[in-house]
Amino acid sequence: MSTINKITLLQYRNYSSASYEFPAPVTCITGANGSGKTNLLDAVYYLCYTKSYFSAYQQNSVQNGFDGFRVTGGFDRAGVPEIISCKWKAGKKEIYKNEVEYEKITDHIGIYSAVMIAPDDTELINGSSELRRKWIDGILGQVDKTYLEKLMHYQKVLLQRNAWLKLQAYRPAPNNTELDYYNAGMAEDAAYIYEQRKVFLQEFLPLLNNFYHLLSEGKELIQVTYTSDLAQKSLADWLDQNLQNDLRYQRTLRGIHKDDWQFMLNDLQLKQFGSQGQKKSFLFALKLAQYAYLSKTLGHLPILLLDDIFEKLDQSRMEALLRIIRGDGFGQVILTDTHPERIRQAFGAGTEVGFIHL
Numbered sequence: 001m002s003t004i005n006k007i008t009l010l011q012y013r014n015y016s017s018a019s020y021e022f023p024a025p026v027t028c029i030t031g032a033n034g035s036g037k038t039n040l041l042d043a044v045y046y047l048c049y050t051k052s053y054f055s056a057y058q059q060n061s062v063q064n065g066f067d068g069f070r071v072t073g074g075f076d077r078a079g080v081p082e083i084i085s086c087k088w089k090a091g092k093k094e095i096y097k098n099e100v101e102y103e104k105i106t107d108h109i110g111i112y113s114a115v116m117i118a119p120d121d122t123e124l125i126n127g128s129s130e131l132r133r134k135w136i137d138g139i140l141g142q143v144d145k146t147y148l149e150k151l152m153h154y155q156k157v158l159l160q161r162n163a164w165l166k167l168q169a170y171r172p173a174p175n176n177t178e179l180d181y182y183n184a185g186m187a188e189d190a191a192y193i194y195e196q197r198k199v200f201l202q203e204f205l206p207l208l209n210n211f212y213h214l215l216s217e218g219k220e221l222i223q224v225t226y227t228s229d230l231a232q233k234s235l236a237d238w239l240d241q242n243l244q245n246d247l248r249y250q251r252t253l254r255g256i257h258k259d260d261w262q263f264m265l266n267d268l269q270l271k272q273f274g275s276q277g278q279k280k281s282f283l284f285a286l287k288l289a290q291y292a293y294l295s296k297t298l299g300h301l302p303i304l305l306l307d308d309i310f311e312k313l314d315q316s317r318m319e320a321l322l323r324i325i326r327g328d329g330f331g332q333v334i335l336t337d338t339h340p341e342r343i344r345q346a347f348g349a350g351t352e353v354g355f356i357h358l
Contacts, residue, residue: 001301002112003332004044005081006074011063013039024354026333028343031358037336040356041116041305044334047073047084048112048303049138050095050105058088075112078300084112106149110142113302115291117284117309124286125271125279129260136261139290140200143297147196154189157182158252166250179243187236190256194230197259200293201226207292212285215320222282223264229254280313284321292329301331308336310346322346 004022009015014036029037038054042061045053052061062069068089075082085096095102102108124131141148161182164173173179205224212222229238238254239246246252263270263282270282294302304325310318325333326347337343340355347353 001331002075002077002303004047004073004075004303004334007040007043007047008072009040009043009069010071011066011069012043012071013061013063013069015039015043016063020356022332022334022354022356024352025331026335026347026351027354027356028340029334029336029356029358030338030340030343033338035358037358038118038307040358041307041334041336043071044073044303045114045116045305046071046086047075048114050086050093050108053116053118053305058091058093061088077112084108106145106152109148110145110298113142113294113298113300114305115287115294115302116305116307117287118307119309119312121283121287122279125263125274125283129258132261133257133259136197136200139293140196142294144196147193150189150192154186154193154256157185157189158255158257161186162251165246165252168247169250183236183239186252186255187234187239190230190235193256194228194259197226197228197256201261204289204293207289208285211288211292211324212281214324215284215317216278216281220265220278221267222270222285223267225262225264226259227262228256228259230256277314277317281317284317288324295329301329304330304333306333306335308338310335310337310342318346326351 006019006021008019010017020040029040031037042053046061052058055061068087070085070087072083072085075084083096083098085099087094087096093105095105095108097108097111124135137151141151161179164178164182167173201224208224209222212220229235235255239252242254265274265278265282268274270279274282291302291304309321313321324330335343340357343353343355
């Protein structure tokens with residue numbers, strides 16, 4: 001099991017300088033709205049993944065008026081204490097383990113893991129396919145270094161191929177040698193990524209079904225359908241046969257960067273036909289299944305981060321969620337709530353709960 005014991009923030013979001021400890025299995029961060037509860041939770045996530053859960057731009061994590069930040073965490077990994085420090089300044093990111101800088105930031109991914117559940121996560125169901133791809137890529141990138149490397153390479157070459165396509169409108173190339181190079185690289189990466197996404201779904205779906213039934217009392221039948229251009233033919237064939245369309249639109253129209261997953265409930269699309277309650281249950285089942293999958297694959301229990309979720313749940317779903325996360329398959333829990341008394345009552349006398357009051 002991996003746990004975080006202490007965190008120190010410098011110029012991170014609304015924190016000038018602060019330190020907090022997490023001595024209990026469950027820690028509740030309380031305070032008024034705007035006091036920084038979510039930012040503190042996000043800092044824990046940052047230490048695990050070297051990025052914010054809530055913003056793709058590093059600059060957004062810097063306190064106003066400064067040009068950088070540092071977040072340091074004291075962890076316990078299978079009984080071994082470790083110090084992880086993340087520093088970002090003027091566009092440069094540095095990650096240290098026990099004061100030794102990583103050669104590659106990607107070397108840190110998979111060592112510590114966390115699963116966040118936040119109010120806006122329903123966009124995973126309601127939003128674009130890009131959000132679902134990023135979510136699944138984030139899971140697979142932690143457990144499979146080859147997947148992460150091939151995905152990063154694919155995305156890099158995709159940008160180069162799109163730039164080549166745009167250039168043809170102004171200065172056509174005398175031959176397709178450069179294009180052939182891009183196509184070959186993308187096709188090789190895509191084949192691996194597609195296969196791993198298929199295997200992942202086969203392993204993930206039973207976990208998802210189990211948690212959904214626990215949360216919803218097993219009333220509905222759920223399914224996830226994976227759609228990909230590569231289900232029909234190889235990316236090499238697509239890129240070759242679709243070249244004229246790609247030139248017309250000046251971008252690559254086919255590939256694993258267009259993959260999507262349809263979430264189904266009783267053979268109907270959840271996005272379109274699901275109620276708010278069904279979507280909440282499905283979302284929590286997705287995140288709990290993510291937790292179980294990472295636990296099994298990485299061999300340690302991630303940190304579960306819950307941002308203001310008890311405000312959004314009805315009593316029956318809250319009780320069902322609590323029964324699950326108090327079980328043996330879950331480790332450290334850090335959550336935010338404006339009402340500490342609600343958390344004391346929710347977890348009861350059988351669970352040690354620590355509090356950080358902001």
